[in-house]
Amino acid sequence: MKKQLFVLLFALVPFTAMAAPAGDVPFSMTPDLKDEASLQRGMQLFTNYCMGCHSLEHNRFARSAEDLGMPQDLVEQNLIFSSQVAFNDQMHIAMTPEDGANWFGAPAPDLTLHGRLRGGDWIYSYLLSFYKDPSRPTGVNNAVFDLVAMPNVLEPLQGVQERVCSQSDRPLPGAELDPLTGKYQSCDVLQVTRPGSMEPDEFEEAVYDLTNFLVYVGEPSKLQAQALAPKVLIFIFIFGVIAYLLKREYWRDIH
């Protein structure tokens, strides 16, 4: 009996490890690892806007180029900005964690496994939740990550977002009923007050692509694994039948 319990415990371990940390975040996104165009745009945004500070150390340009169907010369011309970095190299950056900590107050972490650590919903919400806060050294704060050290690097695209008070007929989360107007009032509403180069829905799409890419990079073999899984199960099933018939044959004369 003890042995069975032990086996059961081990069988359950992968399921418990799979559970992503559930955070209280305002937005959600469903990653689509089959959408190559989205992942390509995500990688382009990442190399343009994030790689100044964040590396993807456990991923190579070549690996993503192959996974996302991008030719080598296109990657070399558009996504690799340093002459010291080759197509087969990992996505390192020049900035050391110590420099990051000195310059920003906190090191900019490597983001290869961040999609698995934080989950897509968190990263998506985080990137959409920067707002103007002149009291901070970077001029911005973040509704999902209070007192964040990262500047809002996507501001040229999104525009200036501010935390404003807004009234609504619906009881939005965190809103309080204003007895004078009979409406619900919340002072936690984020609103773009000076437009950037993208429309709000265009910007959300760009952030979706970027998050989609970060989720993909956390587990680049996921698509292959998912395609292989049914084949493995079919093999185990067929082999199980053969093993059972063989066992019956071996034991036939003994019973």
Ligand code: HEC
């Ligand atoms: C100018 C440097 C800089 C750039 C460029 C930058 N970041 Fe950051 N980022 C930081 C720093 C510094 C932190 C650490 C924040 C802290 O701990 O307070 C951070 C933190 C993060 C985190 C949260 C890590 C955690 O603790 O969970 C994510 C996610 C992230 N950045 C994503 C991005 C993405 C995506 C981009 C590109 C759009 C980007 N960053 C561009 C400096 C930068």
